[in-house]
Amino acid sequence: MIELYRIWKQYQKPHWALSDITFKAEPGDFWFVTGPSGSGKTTLLKIIYREIRPTSGQIIINGRNILRIPDHKIYQLRRRMGIVFQDFKLLFHKKVFDNVAVVLQVLGVAQKEIRRRVFQALRMVNLHHKMWEYPSQLSYGEQQRVAIARAVVNQPQIILADEPTGNLDPELAFEIMSLFKEINSQGATVIICTHDRELIRHFGEKILFLYKGKILRKEIL
């Protein structure tokens, strides 16, 4: 369960990137966070995986206040999350396989198991045939799918995705979304930031509308 209580975030005075956000995602929820550029979607996600700290407010994940986790132990939180970053954050000097495998390597998973799971994850995003290429040899959309494979390879409890289909054609975007749905049906909490209305219309169950850092409305369909 992810609970945000009265989150405020200010990067620079006098503007508030987030104002008084209170929001709860139950286990197994599938949330879309939407809103125009600059509405605070990415900031909200960054606060959940604690890349940044809010100016005030509390965040409880699975009963634990994550703002109280010391910096050197924050990896324990992130190991339970799969994150798709807006800029992908791929390791460009490493092959596709290694980019996905790194998540399992940091956990100390056996090499044979790593090979099996990485292959499986890459097959899900239809990139298993490009396993031994470098990210720079892939198209933008393909790079995005590598980032998605990396986020799901560990079968995390929480998936956070920032515009995960932003560079994909509608067909592939639907496929990827179905993939997130499938992982969600296995019990993972999924939070996806997007401004793709078509996707929201098709897959939306719970939608959080942000505007200028404030919650405009919540919709539960």
Added chain:
Amino acid sequence: MQAVFFLNSDISPKARQEIEKKLAASATVKKFHYVSPEEAAARFKDKFPELSRVVDSLGFNPFPPSIEVTFSKKSLSSAQVEKLLSTIQSIPGVEEVQYNLEWVDRVQAFGRLITAIGFFLGGILILASFFIISNVIKLNVLSRKDEIDILRLVGASNFFIRVPFVLEGMTLGLIGGLASLLLLFLTIQLLPLYVGTSLGALTELIRFRYLTSSQSLLLVASGIFIGFLGSLSSVSRLLREE
């Protein structure tokens, strides 16, 4: 270190025996050698061949008999040697002792100074290598900052991130240690050839010697340890600053 006792030409065999007995009994003496006037003359002619005719023309041998004493290295402390010297000097027939205690003191002080300078330079070099290694690692960490950020975001612990950098630092230390052993070996092999005989007695005094195997091992181990500390400190500092 040597001393020479010059004896009277007409010293009795008994007195000579007494001196030799005393020298043989002393723990500070490593070896001694009686130089007869004939041997002294022969040595002189050998060393200064152009003056050999002068000796011949004298018609008699001007060189007195003498005893050359070599003291053991450990007994260089002046007090012990001085005591032996005065005992022997009091034996009739001993004319003169050629031995400069002050010089010994100075040599010893010089030796201590060299040792101190050695330690000082060693300390500076250890510090320098520590900073060089930690800076090399720091540059490396900075150049791979993006990668480190990504690793942290996908759940890598600080330990996981640190290990490759620390291993790199230790490898640098190992290479440094081995390189210094090689340089030391070459110096010891080549320096005496380069300096040659010009240093004369000084080479005897300095006596270049190679490190023992345990000292070599210690040197390499220290290199690795400094590499370990240097890299660990720089990686940890940069990870903390994040």
